[in-house]
Amino acid sequence: MKGTLRLTRLALRRDRVQLPIWLVAAMMLLYAGAAAVKDEFPTEADAATALKGAVTSPAVLLMRGIPVGVTQGALVNFRNYASLLVLVALMSTFLVVRHTRQNEETGRSELIGSAAVGRHASLGAALTHAVIANVLMGLLSTLALLGAGLPAAGSLAWGAASLLTGLSFAGIAAVGAQVFSTARAANGFAAAAIGVAYFVRGVGDALGEVGPDGIKVTSNWLAWVSPLGWGEQVRPYGDERWWVLVIPLLFFVACAAGAYALVNRRDLGAGLVPARLGPPAAARSLLSPTGLAWRLHRGTVIGWLIGGVLFGYGIGTLGTTVNDAFEENKGVADLMGQLAGGASGGLVQVFYAAMMAIFGVLAAGFAVQVLLRLRSEETAGTAEAVLATATGRIRWVASHLTIAVGGAALLLAASGLAMGLGDASTGGQTSIGTLVGAALVQLPAALAVAGFVVLAFGWLPRISVALAWAGLVVSIVFGMLGDLFGLPQAARDISPFSHVPAVPVADAAALPLVALGAVAVGLAFGGLALFRRRDLTS
Amino acid sequence: MSDALTHAIHVEGLVKSFGRTRALDGLDLAVRTGEVHGFLGPNGAGKTTTIRVLLGLLRSDGGTAQLLGGDPWAQATELHKRLAYVPGDVTLWPNLSGGEVIDLLGDLRGGLNKQRRDELLTAFDLDPRKKARTYSKGNRQKVALVAALASDVELLILDEPTSGLDPLMEEVFREVVRAEVQRGGRTVLLSSHILSEVEALCDRLTIIRDGRAVETGTLAELRHLTRTTIRAELAGPVDGLAGLAGVHDLRSQDGQVSFAVDNTSLEQALRLLAEAGVRGLVSQPPTLEELFLRHYNRPAAAAGVTR
Incomplete structure (x- = not known):
């Protein structure tokens, strides 16, 4: 002691x-x-x-x-x-x-x-x-x-x-x-x-x-x-x-x-869980920056997928219960509506729309976790090892971005699918396609958060980890919970999640989605340009 | 153009600052194609910073740097196909096996000689199946060395590559590097503290201190700058030795004299001794160590002047 x-x-x-x-x-x-x-x-x-x-x-x-x-x-x-x-x-x-x-x-x-x-x-x-x-x-x-x-x-x-x-x-x-x-x-x-x-x-x-x-x-x-x-x-x-x-x-x-x-x-x-021996030589699939990124993120991706599917299925099975319960209660329907960005419509739809916002946040959280690996590779020194080979900086960031974007899309699609199956298993009427689509509508907002992480990494690497999580927390608090915490509209608009159409209640309006996508791309490009110009720091 | 052919690395007046600290302060470094060039300096002298600028990981604030005839910052990706780098503090992905890391790094550089890889694994006595998190510092260094040495590249940049190896493995490392250079077509920049290693391997060397090169040349040239220590037993008294420029720490007692002499005055000093009649003589050649210590212990401001 x-x-x-x-x-x-x-x-x-x-x-x-x-x-x-x-x-x-x-x-x-x-x-x-x-x-x-x-x-x-x-x-x-x-x-x-x-x-x-x-x-x-x-x-x-x-x-x-x-x-x-x-x-x-x-x-x-x-x-x-x-x-x-x-x-x-x-x-x-x-x-x-x-x-x-x-x-x-x-x-x-x-x-x-x-x-x-x-x-x-x-x-x-x-x-x-x-x-x-x-x-x-x-x-x-x-x-x-x-x-x-x-x-x-x-x-x-x-x-x-x-x-x-x-x-x-x-x-x-x-x-x-x-x-x-x-x-x-x-x-x-x-x-x-x-x-x-x-x-x-x-x-x-x-x-x-x-x-x-x-x-x-x-x-x-x-x-x-x-x-x-x-x-x-x-x-x-x-x-x-x-x-x-x-x-x-x-x-x-x-x-x-x-x-x-x-x-x-x-x-x-x-640890108490002992380490095992690995293969003496690398498999063909490991031998590229993206292969390495997949190997590094494999466990994370699978873990989030399992979580998303279980959670999605669970929510899906609650749909009909919600419908029965909400029929007489305007108050709750309004509460759910607030969570779903002020939407009103069929009760089950409102419920699902509100839940989709949560999956959007999960996808963003996943992307943040994957992209922060860039910074931890940089501080550990493994980034230096890769960047001293013929792998360029853009290619290296892109390899992790691929996993972040692809994984987030997969996570949303799988969660939507599981929700649809859950709904169907309890005799719900919402089609699986609708729910998969509704989940994927969240993708641009999640990617906007991801773009912010790339910008933080390229611009202010030393505080990028804190900035990235702060960005996610602000997006959640200002966007989804802004109403519950009584924040003004201008503050809520900072969050990408405030701009996502409440599908399946509302239509998937193209404009906000394209705009969010453009913001995501703009932030990421800004981050890449800044990363290309800066020193590697530990 | 001719410069690019004769020099693998050519750096002039390189400056790099981190905030208020000036890590490189007008550094010059010229590594000729085909040589093993020792890069010496105390901790914090700027060795690693220089290497990181050469690798395009840091951007210089001033001066020029040429690597294999190209700009290390702007053309980093193309140039990296032609070189391999072993960092001083090797970190690996903890959940990959050593063999996987070797293949990965080799492939990212543009290919690996499988046969060399296996030979080197045997020579360094490394188990490629172990996960990187279970390797010691020395074994992590072996992984990086095998990956670098098995790559078919023109330039090897090795930053204190043996600092975690045991003496047996240091010897293996020396043999491997010697064999590499004898096969031809390879240039090596070897940063090190270990003088015996530099003496054994390097054709030329550069000593840096506080971000500047303070000496550069072949070992013989640098030895020339140092003093030989002489002890002699004489038949009679010796005249004029005390007055000779370049003689230091002269002591004489009962026909015995001992002194240190700058190599420029060696011949004259020996002539004076011979005139007095020499019965016995012990001379100690200058060691690199002395040279090194002279530069390390000297205050920074005087370093460039008192040659």
Whole structure:
């Protein structure tokens, strides 16, 4: 344990820019979300009408969580709580992996490990850092909510739940960082854990029972299996259940103990999953820049495809349920309409259009992940090895772009197809072709985000990773959730997703799609031109 | 035109700054076609920066650079077909096997001699089936070396290629490079700290410091610039040695003298000794090490002047 304190200080120093950005962004979102509720639902009666509709739809419960009341605080909870917990979880997992496995992978740990620090110091420092970051996040959340004029007890419960939810995921990431031998795999594992936790929590809520007032919902036991569910079950602003906080606390302690034990069982740099021998010579298919790019991204592409297909199929099977539930409820239909960019039409169509926007974001997220490989290859030095051969810079970027564009298109088409199959399996009427088409309509917007990543890489390589993710988050928050957070139209228009026609409700208007495509191409060309002129930097 | 034929690399007055740091400050470097050229300098002297400019990975801020008769920045892609590069700090894709990386890099350069590849794998005792993440630094370096040496190219640019190899493998490396050059048609730029390696392999060398070339020439020429250390047992007293220009650290006791002498004054000094009558004499030839240390230890401002 020796040296933990100093390593913690080092970790905090390395994150002195990144951490405040996470904290301030979360605080601003919370404050804006709380203010938006006040504008949209001036009386509790308005809120009650909307919520009574919402709870009849399993899809809404799955995405949003359960309502806990009709007060302003309860509405903020219903609209923003689940997504903020995800944000906190992401912050915590990235943070822990960055300061454990990533250090080890880059060899920094070796340097530190040879100094007078204990074997567990690195893990201890990462977890201490996670505790500090999450305490700050919880504290600032509470202050933001109090600042928006919400009751003290609920605000405090929110902050505490945020703290402990963050720690649960820090614990999961700590274990993942011991088991997997690369930061990429450990981050992937942690992100998958967040996804599964969200889904399990969602299913638990969707299967919940509506109470006698027609608003409050008691979740099914499944929600209690998920770390995100624990945070939710604290129910800030709705008869807070403080004792639930004990569960994530114990879970964190157990994960941390597990990770400590695992450190003793492996060598520095190794994981618990041993590496196998590879082929002695390269297959023909590897021998080109694109062949190499495919090899590097193969796992990512397949992982996203499986996720997209499962999620798409799941959404497809909900279509008819939504139809039945929405028939009487204008309020929910409006809510879905907001998500789908203000569309109105057949209820199932509105539902699908809203879901397509989510797939658009997924495709953009996939493209961001693939394209950021350019930067990590550059900093690692493998880009130098390739660019010192007869491979030109444009050809090298193009090889990764090919995977990003092709993969995003494939991901959308496969998700649309799976959604159509899901719809058909429950007796829905929407054709598979329509849904595949509706999914592909999202492609230009996803590519606009991809173009932005290429521009960031060509122009400002040193901060391109932060810029790329910030671009994606801004696109999501300003585009899809702009309404829920009460942002002005001019701000929402920044996001490419604000301009996507809400197919299948609306027609696939050519103009916005062509314009988005042109923006994507323009950004990418700008990025390529700048990359050709600049030095390679580490 | 004639310059392009006689020189594989010709750099004049090269300047490269990173922010306020001036990494290259008017560097000159001329590598003749067919030679092995040693490129020496302490850490941070600008060796790697020079190589990265030559590879078109960095853009120079001033001066001229010619590589195989072309512009290393504008014609990077075409020129790279004719050269192979081994970086000082080799990083590989962790999930590819060594064999895959060798074939990939070779193919991206425009082809690989399969038979040479297998010979080199045996010579360097490298298992090509292992995943790159399991290789040590030395083994990663072997992967890059095999990929470079098995490529049929005119120019090899090797940046401290043996810094992770054990002494046995260093010897293998020397043999392989010697054989390469003897076969003809190859030019090698070898950046290194290891003096014995440079002495063993290089025809000419350039020493750089703080982004400038401070010495360049053949080993013999550079030795000429250094001092020989002499110890002699004399029959009688020696006159005029103390007054001779180029004699340093003179000590005499009981008929024994020892001193260091600049090679320009060597002949005169020996004549004086002979006149006094020599009973025994030990002379130590200048080592490259001395030359090297002289340049490394000297303050930067004086480096260019005190030749």
